[in-house]
Amino acid sequence: MKKDITERQKQLLGIIYDYFQGSGYPPTFEEMREELKVASNQSVVDLLKKLVENGYIKRSEAAARGLTLLPLGYEALGRQPMAPFMGVAAGGPPIQALAITGEWQTLPGGLAKLKDEVFVLRISGDSMINAGIDDGDQVLVQTQKYFVSGDIVFAQVDDETTVKRFMSTDQPPYLFLKPENPKYQNILFKDNIELKGKVISVSKSGQWLPIK
């Protein structure tokens, strides 16, 4: 019996979000009570309980300010949880190092915390066009350690990074990276390849699509 979010619950969600944006950590019950313009923190308790039940937020028991917005919460607010942008990876022959820029110290204002598990890369090159990944596309990468044959992976080959399809077979060459473009050759595993993450989504002109 999943309920739609009510107006009041949405308000509280917004209060939590805004507080977080402003301070860098979640609000207390008292602060939420204040913002909601109610007299008793029992109201906050009730509303939070609903938000938890319906999957909008997560609470850590017995902890001050133990609130986390879940993806559903962002969605209900109409805000998008977003991935950090990390740089540019080559999707063609592995020619271009992953450039995590070092010039951010000069960024103005307070800056966001972020998760390391997921990030966005821009692809250059045409080696994956048959998988629907074209030059200039953005891809969303989830870092993980274990992969299955057929996954499109973000890999480091020697000193360079690239995006290719990971293949594992029971015949030679057993393990290799496969470009999705007949122009290019498979890359065989020696000890020079490290898989960094799995490509889970691709963006073309701002539209994000699942990877097949």
Add this chain to the structure above:
Amino acid sequence: MKKDITERQKQLLGIIYDYFQGSGYPPTFEEMREELKVASNQSVVDLLKKLVENGYIKRSEAAARGLTLLPLGYEALGRQPMAPFMGVAAGGPPIQALAITGEWQTLPGGLAKLKDEVFVLRISGDSMINAGIDDGDQVLVQTQKYFVSGDIVFAQVDDETTVKRFMSTDQPPYLFLKPENPKYQNILFKDNIELKGKVISVSKSGQWLPIK
């Protein structure tokens, strides 16, 4: 008398960062004490005081978990505070709407909070090539309300977004947006233009450069 960060202070900084990544909010003194493997939380007090003095973190007095990592803190850890990636903007004729994607619900894992004040866009089009902004470049945009003549701005024109140089003169046409490419015409202000932010940096293949 600015001191370099000590090894122990850096450890604590890392503990705070990691805890934040894991839970979405800062740790308590007790939790930090635990991680530092010390018996008294006075040690935490001392170390935090040093971190505040030297500008690595900010504390909110009289508040549980009132910790915020400052840019200097990220720098000391060797992590880069990064800007959220928002989508694609046209740098040519204003043909392409800013696409803030709506497909993130499926993102795995907990997601980062972020500041709204700064974000990254990808440029498509050639209307700003004389300002050093080319098709496919990324630009870093800081949202702000007030602009001076000559600023390169991220603007909404009718229902579309674009990046152009903002010009303000004491002669007609007074206010207009100027493409940095003779192929294109100035865009005059009617009531259809809203300036969203200022472009403060441009990235070419991962190298971030200041905007002139």
Add this chain to the structure above:
DNA sequence: AGTATACCCGACTATTTGTACAGGTACAAT
């Protein structure tokens, strides 16, 4: 009329969390 739900009040208690005090050790610089 009865039941359920969303939302609220007020007072109180329990627990978590930060702060203060009174030191101690090791080390480097003056």
Add this chain to the structure above:
DNA sequence: ATTGTACCTGTACAAATAGTCGGGTATACT
């Protein structure tokens, strides 16, 4: 030799914060 600093111990206490009890009102549905 003395001073300062980084880091630590241990205890006690005050403040911040979450949780609980026992209700109330309005609205919608059966």
